[in-house]
Structure formats: C-alpha cells, structure tokens
Amino acid sequence: MSENAVFPGDKIASIEEYEAGYNTFDDGDMVIASTVGEKDLNKTERIVNIKHPKVLSIPKPGDIIVGTVAAVMSSMIAVSIDYINGEPTTSKVECVCGTRNLRIRNVALVNDIVALKIISHLNGTIHAAINEPELGILFTKCRKCGNKVVSMRDAIKCTECSWIDERKLSTNFGKSNFVKLRE
Numbered sequence: 001m002s003e004n005a006v007f008p009g010d011k012i013a014s015i016e017e018y019e020a021g022y023n024t025f026d027d028g029d030m031v032i033a034s035t036v037g038e039k040d041l042n043k044t045e046r047i048v049n050i051k052h053p054k055v056l057s058i059p060k061p062g063d064i065i066v067g068t069v070a071a072v073m074s075s076m077i078a079v080s081i082d083y084i085n086g087e088p089t090t091s092k093v094e095c096v097c098g099t100r101n102l103r104i105r106n107v108a109l110v111n112d113i114v115a116l117k118i119i120s121h122l123n124g125t126i127h128a129a130i131n132e133p134e135l136g137i138l139f140t141k142c143r144k145c146g147n148k149v150v151s152m153r154d155a156i157k158c159t160e161c162s163w164i165d166e167r168k169l170s171t172n173f174g175k176s177n178f179v180k181l182r183e
C-alpha cells in the first residue's frame, strides 16, 4: 500500500484547505474518505478525490462463475467472467474450459452467456469445468440467423428459421435474466 492509501472514515484534510471531491464527504470540519483508495490532493483546485482501486477479483477453485464466451476453439472455450458466486465483477478476468470430451458440435458460441465451475489455476490460467447439469449455456442465439432459440431435450431450435443445433445447456437455460449482461 502506498502512503496515499486511505480507508473509509479517514480524515484527509481540513475543509478550510480542501473541498470534498469524489468518494469523500465533509463532516463540517474535515474531508473524510468514504471508500478505500488513494487520496489525490488537487492543490490547484483545492479538491480532494479518492481514486478507487481497480479490485481484481480472481475466482477460487469451487467458485461458480457466469461469463460471456470470448472465444471458441476446437477443444476449449475462453470466457470473460462477469459474476463470481453471483457477485458482479468488473475486472474482466478470463478462464478457459475444455470442451473436447463433451462430444457436442457447438458447445457454445462467442457472446453466449455460460455458467462454469472453477477447477484450478495452472500456469497463470484459470481452468473451469462445464460438465455438471447446472453448468453450461444460460443464453445463446441461433447460429444461422441470430434469433431466439428454445431448448428441445439436448438440442436447441431457432424460433425464426427452425435451425436445430447443439449446445451444452445448463439446467437453468431459459430461466434466468442474464440477457441484461449483454447490454
């Protein structure tokens, strides 16, 4: 931690010297930090701001993540993590998930929303699994026309062009409102 590190409730400056800026408030006497971060005393404008650190959230083995498929390769998918155990994360950490043993033609498409379980950290890469019933695709689209699909047993069917395709669907497919993650 640098010498500029502050914690919520820390008194940073007198309000006679500085005005409260971002992530601070004044109690009528002192400017006080309202978040963890680094203080930034702007001497020209006489304002104190707290720069919020970019919290890097790294999921642990056993965590359930929900993310957006960033890349699809022949034997694995790369997923940009949006939620760890239901908590949103903005650090955009990626994990990879092997798909070779699934024997499904199109396990996932880029931009699909998928639930995975973290299994290990290996050589700086986070590895995840998809082979449990609740794990898999939560949201996908038709590969041909990009329209809405519905599940039919293990397959999916496009409501627009009737294209039938395969995915590794989660048992939660179609139940959740994860569409909002795409906006």
Ligand SMILES: [Zn+2]
Binding pocket: 142, 143, 144, 145, 146, 147, 158, 159, 160, 161, 162, 163
């Ligand atoms: Zn279609």
